Amino acid sequence: MISVHVRYFGILAGYTGKKHETLRLPKDMSGHQLMLRLASTYGEPFRGTVLNGEGLSDHLRIFRNEQSLHGEGLRAPLEDEDHIMLFPAVAGG
Amino acid sequence: MSGFPWAGYAGRYLRVNLTTGEIQKLPLPVRWAEEFLGGNGIGTKILWDEVPAGANPLGPENKLILSAGPLCGGPMPNAGRLEVIGKSPLTGLYGDSNAGGHFASEMKFAGYDLIVLEERAPEPVYLLIKDETVELRPASHIWGCGVFESERTLQAENHDLQIKTAVIGPAGENLVRFASIQVTFRRSAARTGLGAVMGAKNLKAIAVRGTGGIPLADPERLQQLAYRLHMRIRKNEFFNGCHQFGTPGLVALMHPMGRFPTRNFQYGSFEGFEDLSGESLREQHLVRDISCYSCPVGCDKIYAVTGGEFRGTMSSSVEYETLNALGACVCNRNLPSVLKGNELCDDLGLDTISAGRAVAFAMELNERGILASEQRDGLDLSWGNYRTLLDLLQRISRREGFLGDLLAEGASRAARLLGRGSDHFAMHVKGLDIPGQDGRAQQSMGLAHVTSSRGADHLKAFPVIDETGYPSEASRRYGAQFLPELVDPLATKHKAMLVKDGEDFGAVVDSSGNCKSGGTFVMAEVYWEEQAQSLSATTGIPIDGEKLKLIGERIYNLQRCYNALHGITRADDVLPWRFTKSPSPSGNARGSVCRLHEMLPEYYALRGWDPETGLPQKETLARLGLDGAAERLAEAFESGLAQALRAQLGWVAPSADPPREQQ
Amino acid sequence: MMLVVSPEKCTGCRACEVFCSLSHEGQAIPELSRIKVWKAEARNTFLPIVCPPCTERPCLSACPEEGALSLRQDGAVVVEESLCTGCCKCLRACELGAITLHRLEGRGKHGKAVVLKCDLCDGEPWCVKVCQPGAVVTAEASSSAGRSAFARLTELRRSAEAEMAELGLRARREPR
Numbered sequence: 001m002i003s004v005h006v007r008y009f010g011i012l013a014g015y016t017g018k019k020h021e022t023l024r025l026p027k028d029m030s031g032h033q034l035m036l037r038l039a040s041t042y043g044e045p046f047r048g049t050v051l052n053g054e055g056l057s058d059h060l061r062i063f064r065n066e067q068s069l070h071g072e073g074l075r076a077p078l079e080d081e082d083h084i085m086l087f088p089a090v091a092g093g
Numbered sequence: 094m095s096g097f098p099w100a101g102y103a104g105r106y107l108r109v110n111l112t113t114g115e116i117q118k119l120p121l122p123v124r125w126a127e128e129f130l131g132g133n134g135i136g137t138k139i140l141w142d143e144v145p146a147g148a149n150p151l152g153p154e155n156k157l158i159l160s161a162g163p164l165c166g167g168p169m170p171n172a173g174r175l176e177v178i179g180k181s182p183l184t185g186l187y188g189d190s191n192a193g194g195h196f197a198s199e200m201k202f203a204g205y206d207l208i209v210l211e212e213r214a215p216e217p218v219y220l221l222i223k224d225e226t227v228e229l230r231p232a233s234h235i236w237g238c239g240v241f242e243s244e245r246t247l248q249a250e251n252h253d254l255q256i257k258t259a260v261i262g263p264a265g266e267n268l269v270r271f272a273s274i275q276v277t278f279r280r281s282a283a284r285t286g287l288g289a290v291m292g293a294k295n296l297k298a299i300a301v302r303g304t305g306g307i308p309l310a311d312p313e314r315l316q317q318l319a320y321r322l323h324m325r326i327r328k329n330e331f332f333n334g335c336h337q338f339g340t341p342g343l344v345a346l347m348h349p350m351g352r353f354p355t356r357n358f359q360y361g362s363f364e365g366f367e368d369l370s371g372e373s374l375r376e377q378h379l380v381r382d383i384s385c386y387s388c389p390v391g392c393d394k395i396y397a398v399t400g401g402e403f404r405g406t407m408s409s410s411v412e413y414e415t416l417n418a419l420g421a422c423v424c425n426r427n428l429p430s431v432l433k434g435n436e437l438c439d440d441l442g443l444d445t446i447s448a449g450r451a452v453a454f455a456m457e458l459n460e461r462g463i464l465a466s467e468q469r470d471g472l473d474l475s476w477g478n479y480r481t482l483l484d485l486l487q488r489i490s491r492r493e494g495f496l497g498d499l500l501a502e503g504a505s506r507a508a509r510l511l512g513r514g515s516d517h518f519a520m521h522v523k524g525l526d527i528p529g530q531d532g533r534a535q536q537s538m539g540l541a542h543v544t545s546s547r548g549a550d551h552l553k554a555f556p557v558i559d560e561t562g563y564p565s566e567a568s569r570r571y572g573a574q575f576l577p578e579l580v581d582p583l584a585t586k587h588k589a590m591l592v593k594d595g596e597d598f599g600a601v602v603d604s605s606g607n608c609k610s611g612g613t614f615v616m617a618e619v620y621w622e623e624q625a626q627s628l629s630a631t632t633g634i635p636i637d638g639e640k641l642k643l644i645g646e647r648i649y650n651l652q653r654c655y656n657a658l659h660g661i662t663r664a665d666d667v668l669p670w671r672f673t674k675s676p677s678p679s680g681n682a683r684g685s686v687c688r689l690h691e692m693l694p695e696y697y698a699l700r701g702w703d704p705e706t707g708l709p710q711k712e713t714l715a716r717l718g719l720d721g722a723a724e725r726l727a728e729a730f731e732s733g734l735a736q737a738l739r740a741q742l743g744w745v746a747p748s749a750d751p752p753r754e755q756q
Numbered sequence: 757m758m759l760v761v762s763p764e765k766c767t768g769c770r771a772c773e774v775f776c777s778l779s780h781e782g783q784a785i786p787e788l789s790r791i792k793v794w795k796a797e798a799r800n801t802f803l804p805i806v807c808p809p810c811t812e813r814p815c816l817s818a819c820p821e822e823g824a825l826s827l828r829q830d831g832a833v834v835v836e837e838s839l840c841t842g843c844c845k846c847l848r849a850c851e852l853g854a855i856t857l858h859r860l861e862g863r864g865k866h867g868k869a870v871v872l873k874c875d876l877c878d879g880e881p882w883c884v885k886v887c888q889p890g891a892v893v894t895a896e897a898s899s900s901a902g903r904s905a906f907a908r909l910t911e912l913r914r915s916a917e918a919e920m921a922e923l924g925l926r927a928r929r930e931p932r
Contacts, residue, residue, distance in 0.1 A: 009345045011333050013372065058564050059330060063349040066362070068681045087346045090334050091560035092615040093413060093529065093551050167784045168774045195770075202787065241798070245923075254796055254920060278768075278797040306777070306785025316778050320886065323771070327888055336888075380800060382889065384769035389888040391767040395800060409797075 002027055002080040004034070009087045015046035025078065031062060032074040034084070049088060061087040100310040101163035101631035102126055103206045107227060109220060111294050112153065112212035116227050121206050127634065128718065132162035133189060134604035134648040135207060136178030140187065141651055141722075146658035146729065146738055150182040151268055151293040157210040159200070159259065159299065162606025166201035166307045166386075168319035169627050170326055170619075171608035173198045173386025175259075175276060181285035182293075183270040183447065183503050184524035184548045185742045187655045188285035191552070191603055192276040193385035193393070199257040202303025214295040219247070222301040232297035236266060239440040240275045247300050259299045262442030264490040265292035269501040271447035271526075275439055278383070279409045280393075283444035285525060285547050286503075310633030318630055322612065322619060323389050329616040332390070336382070339392035340413035340610065341371030347413075350561065350582070351682030352534035354527075355421045356476060357453040358520050358671050361531045361679035365426025369416045373428060383409060390611045396432055403429040408436040417529035418449025423456055423482055430479035434486060441490035447503055450526035452485050454504035455496060457518045463511070470494040505744035516745045517752040520669050522549035523661065524744035532668060532687035533677035535560055537588040539687035543666045544592060544696060546652035554595035555614045559588070566617045583681075585688050589695035597645030598624075604648060647717040650709050653702075654722045658729045660739025663707030666693060669747035757830055757876055757894050758808045758902045759884070761909050766802040766891035768795050772883035776874075779882050788858060790874040791883045791892070794916065801916050804892055806883065807854035807874040808906050809833045811898050815873075818849035821865075831897040832876040842869030852910045 007020040016038075025034065035056055039047040050060045062069040063085040064078070078084075097104025097120065108117040129138045136158040148154035157179045164172040175197035181188025200208070203222050210220075217236040218229045235243045240262040247258050257277040265272035265288030272288030273281045282288075291297075309315050326332060334342050344366060347353035351361035367373060378396040385393065398406040411432060419425065419434040438445045458464045459474035470488070472481050488497030499507045504526055508519040520527045525548025532539020541554035558567050562580035571579060571590070578586035595614070598621065602613045605628060612619040619627075621638035629636045672687040697704050701713030711723040729735040770793055773786035781788050791806035813833055819825040824839040825846055842864050847855040855873045864870035874881075883892050895902045 009370075009372065010342055011337065014337075019372075058562075061346060061561055063681070066349045066680050068349070085345075085349060088331070088334050089561045089563065090331060090338075090342050090346055091557045091563070092335070092340055092343060092610055093555070093557075166774070168771070168778055202785070245798075249923065304787040306781065306783040306788070308783045309778075312778055312782045316775065320775070323886055323888075381764070381802075382767050383797065383802075384767035386769065387771045387774055388769050389771065389886070391769065391889060395797070407798075 001025065002078065004078055004082045004084060006038070006084045006086065009085065010090060011088055012046065012049065012086055015049065016042050028077045030075050030077055031064060031069045031084070032056065034078065035062070050086070059089045061089045097121060098123060099126060099632040099634050100308045101167065102131070103201055103204045103307070105205055106207040106209065107205050107222070108209045108211065109229070110211050111214040111218065111229070111296060114229055116229070118227070126163070128644065129648060130162065130601065130604035130628075130644055131206060132160045132174070132176040132604040132606050133178065133191070133600060134644065136160045136176055136189065137187070137648055137651050137655070139209060140178055140180065141655055144180055146734065148180055150180040150185060150290060153213040153294075155180045155290055155293075157287060157290045157294065158207060160207040161197040161200045162604055163632050164627060165606035166198040167309065167631055168316060168387060169607055169631075170319065170323050171385055171388035171390070171611040172606050173388070174603070174606050174608050175282065176603055177274055177282040177287050179287050179290045181287065181547070182268065182289040183286040184744070186523060186548065186659055186661060187546055187652045188287055189547055190274075190282040190284045190287055192274070192280040192282040193608060194276045194278055194280035195386050196257045196259055196276045196301065197606060198386045199301045199303050201307050202305050203301050204303065204305050208299065210294060210296060213293065217295050217297050219298040219300060220296065221251070222299070222303075224302070224304055235297055237263065239263065240442055241440050243298060244277070247298060251300065251302075253302060256300050256302045260442070261288045261291045261297060262440055262490065264442040265289055267490065267492050267501070268292050269443065269489060269492065270503045270506065271444040273438070273442045273444050275442055279439050280385070281410065281439065281444070284446065284550065286444065286447070288442050309631055311630045315627065315630035318626055322623065322627075325618045326612045326616055327389050329618060331616050335390050335392050335610070335616060338371035338375060339394060341374050341411065341416055343371070343413045344416055345370045345372065346561065349680045350534055351677050351680030352531050353421055354417055354529055354531055355679075356424050357422060357457040357518060358527070358531065361534050361677050361682050363421035363424070363426075366421065368426040368428055369420045369431065374411065377428065378432065385608065388608065388611055392610060398429045398432055401429055403433040406433045406436050408432045408439065410439070411435050414529045415445040415449070418446045419482060422449055422453045422529075424476035425479045425482060426477070427479045430483060434483055437483060437486050441486065443486065443490060446528050447526045448486060448489060450520065451489065451500040451504050451507065452482055454507065454519055455485070455500060458511075458515055461518070463513050463515050468495050470496045472496065503744070509743065509745040514752055517670065517748045519745070519747065520671065521744070521747055522668065523656075523665055524742065525549045531677065531682065532672045532689070533685045534680070534682035535582040536585045536687060536692065537582070537591050539668060539672055539689055540588055540592045540692045540696060541595070543668055543689060543693070544596065546649060546656065552609060553599055554592040555599055555609055556588070556591050556595050557614045558617070559591065563617075570617065570620060583685055585691040589692050589699055593696060593699045596649050597642055600648040601641055601645040604644070643717065647719060650714065650717055651719060651722065653709055654714070654719070654726060657708050657726050658735055658738070659742065660735040660737075663705065665746065666707055667747055667749055670749055670751045673749070674751050757879065758897045758899065759806055759874070759876070759881065759892055760808070760895045760899075760902045760905045761804050761806065761892050762905065763803050763891065763909060763912060765889040766793060766804050767889055768793055768797065768802045769888075771886040772804065772892060775882040775886045779877065788872060790872055792856070794913070796916065796920070799919070803909065803913055803916060805852060805854055805909070805913065806892065807833065807850075807852070808902055810852070810906050811903060814849040814851070815846035815855060818845040820845060828875070830876060830879060833873065834875045835871055835873055837863055837870050838865060840864045840870045841866060842871065844871070847871055852906070853913060
């Protein structure tokens, strides 16, 4: 088992009811799998914001240790003490 | 107005000679509306026609134009934005700024599409407009007062709480080069320092109350279209976030993106970002949501500080830019002090972006030992000292002390005055301070900062679609063939197209009177066709998307031409070395530089501008119906006047090379 | 049906005013809107004023012209413009200030002036449709929530006017 810290930003914090949590996860869990698990835990409307079918929504931004997690990176296994940040993909100025 | 062939417009405008006191109510030239639309476009046309290139921005020859668009006052979402146009005291070039709130709609109800202010009043005055009654009133009793007190006085002496005002504070009076014009309610027309133009004209305020109406060409069709767009925005995926947090909702995400300028752009991520986030702001300080005219987004908020050192602060329109400029960029993580700083800037009448950048500039000079000890006015200029920041805002507004007076010139001019290699640390393009983005983290934005017609600015092109990447919106607007690069912030491919399209559409939006943060760019629900339909249902002018594109291009090219009269060419389309030569150390942008050279040539080609000079080619100007512009440009360069004016512009060009110790 | 106003939700956007005026007057003219948002932003005061209608209907009793004001089947109190003389008795009777007088050429019995007030559109009020924060919503006529909202709004308006008067700012209720 590994410990992974997850932070929720913007409207995601409202949907989960929390700003951050530390999760105990199986060793080989990937970023993609983590998102599926969180979607299952929190249901709607969180699920609708982060998932698009079984894939991840275009409008979700994930950072692992302050590096963008997308494409191949989503399939890599997470590591102990990883810091995950989840954002709705806001833009503007 | 009887006689004017199109609906939506008042069909009438005001020309005020502040020296003689003469006020003229004039019919709106139909050509202005048909070729330049309104708002920003008509202001640009007037500047081109009437303010010579050699005019001193703070002299009587400059004109200040307040311009509403044909949509203003109508039912379209956020149809209430005011454009202010004039020659900028900060850059010496084409200047404009745009403010939300409720002033522009009121101008239309009073029966005026725009106000042109000329010359200079012998004593402080304010312009009062109440429907047909237009007069200049004495303002000596409020000259020297802050914006808030002036507003209260104007409401009280006119016995009308619903009067809308555009006011300058002490900063405008003292000709601070980045002084703002504050517009009901606490919205700012701030960039490029047009508040100083008002100050130089001895004009303290414009107050307006209108009880008339705006006839519409097809009221039923417009009502249905506008309602449909209101609902599309409310149902947009990003609506909840925009509504709850406003632009501050961007802070947290920009941190890992490396797109949150910190320590005068040395970094793109800020350790204290959570303290400055939209989430913190909402949780700790929210009083209520407020909205600009006819806008469903309600992104603006009233915030209050109820305890601690800044107890009693009440501020609204606290935007992402301000959280950056008075926060991360000066390494300040104290949120109440940022709210206080925002409140101060609104009361003193200062552009938060340029003011914050001036302080960041001073703090970096201090870090590098470039300021002599007697040049610090006894202030502790360490990064993050928010008391110094707030103190400096006051000093700048009054031009007090060595630093107050120096920084009131803006970082780019201060660098020229100071010398000693300080020019390496003034982060600007064409004299205007770079706002809260980093071209290393978003390539298109680096290009946008360079090609913006008013100097470094994110709002002219406003490339939202590749800020973090919206593939579906990009497909819908441009086509799937441009993916994936179009939505990759670190890719340069297709970004010239994105920036040019943004600038043209942006020029149309700024000329129509609706808002870039409410459906046209952010929450992309309104694009060329929807905008054209709303304009034709409003005015009756037969416009389609293609015709609108031409208008946008025309306006943008004319702004470029106006700058060219001052000798602005490709040589000034440059970014400071920090963006092109110093790899970002931060977040997702780590290791990246802005590859401007990969985007700029394509941009010129798309624009029909000469690749060597960066100037609009004759064929382009002819295609756009800008008669005489090519000749006027040729004459300006052949006579040497353009080059001479360029040499007098007052700011130092951004250094393309790093300072010696960083090479 | 009645309108229920929650002023704390109002953002002051005035979309209600522009859509109301558009649907009733055929142009964008908030001055003639039947719903008016009374604002004093610096004092955090936003009051959307509109006839709910209330249960007492003092306007109806005050009107001296037969048929100028009448009670419609759905509960709306409506103005018949051709019979309205602009005497303003209804306006003065209204505790909320939801009736306004307008000197308009060609309107009203004498072609000089007429009062305007909310007529609940045709059962689908536009203000409700365009109010994003839900500061004005519909409820069953004479619902208790509606009645207490009305009482509260009337009180808020009264105290706001008093406050403004103290500051030398008349919040005009009387016609010019």
